[in-house]
């Protein structure tokens with residue numbers, strides 16, 4: 001019998017990893033309190049729970065004016081609109097991220113300009129961004145991916161030189177710090193998601209951190225049907241009338257109440273993830289063909305939405321997708337990660353139903369674009385492990401590492417089986 005679970009052998013881990021999201025009596029009490037108060041919705045904005053969430057979240061990240069809203073995609077669109085960026089403007093985004101980072105600029109009418117990533121972190125490469133700057137470039141959206149952070153020193157220097165707005169996509173970076181400064185407080189805006197898979201969640205939701213009170217007031221207006229809001233997010237001012245194009249993207253009080261409980265739990269969870277990730281880094285760096293993401297010393301606090309590492313398929317013995325499939329069978333939740341942005345059908349002119357790629361096909365001429373690092377990461381190297389591995393404690397990490405070693409030991413047999421499967425499916 002094979003040693004590998006995917007070929008009929010015993011699983012490395014039979015116990016399920018802890019589920020996410022977690023909840024306790026506090027969540028039930030918080031929601032019950034809101035239900036009984038009768039103040040369920042987000043109007044008038046901000047409600048008491050939403051105002052408290054804004055204050056507590058800005059404290060958690062260490063600065064800025066927080067504007068809670070419906071999700072972590074509209075946050076980026078609202079940031080662009082608050083900064084006056086729209087039709088025909090160019091916004092630089094990395095080639096390795098969730099599609100929202102590029103679709104949010106399109107929502108504002110802007111054009112995402114896709115650039116390559118740094119192989120050490122898989123985050124936006126500031127040098128690639130600089131080459132992509134034109135007179136139309138108005139903003140740059142670095143994504144702090146998995147557990148890494150983009151080089152914010154280089155990005156802020158570039159932004160200053162070219163007068164660009166920086167929106168940090170912090171959907172993976174709650175609690176992360178760069179040079180001791182919270183993610184999302186370094187750029188002009190920080191965009192956070194509270195969607196159910198994220199490390200701080202209310203089921204759905206998003207928070208936009210704004211460096212300036214003026215941007216925060218504009219953001220509050222945009223998500224509140226254009227109603228004017230006072231500087232610093234302190235309620236409405238009906239006197240000045242409706243002058244801003246807005247919609248209803250308000251968070252509900254129920255969600256805000258749940259996010260507040262999540263903030264209470266967050267520091268303890270973050271500490272455990274950071275400790276276990278350090279343990280994981282050490283164990284993985286001993287495996288030939290495994291490359292642990294480089295930890296920049298300026299990245300002073302890490303957060304772990306997903307733990308990403310890279311394999312060198314030639315040295316490790318198998319391709320990343322084969323490793324992931326085998327790891328899943330071993331009982332270790334695993335994913336090859338996002339597709340490279342330029343491979344998403346969504347952004348291909350003709351194939352896409354989006355107006356922007358069809359109106360500006362020259363920006364989406366991917367055949368003539370060179371994005372080698374994102375391509376290599378997405379097609380051969382990257383392995384994403386679920387943060388649940390860390391919440392399971394040292395034993396959770398030990399199992400993941402043991403499974404990776406077991407797969408490497410049996411690489412030859414696994415590759416043979418994978419090859420047969422490929423032939424059978426005509427690939």
Ligand SMILES: *Cc1c(COP(=O)(O)O)cnc(C)c1O
Pocket residue numbers: 070071072073074097098100101143169171172192193194195205206
């Ligand atoms: C989850 C995510 C988003 C979008 O957040 P939603 O709240 O689901 O809209 C944006 N960017 C990245 C990198 C994400 O992972």
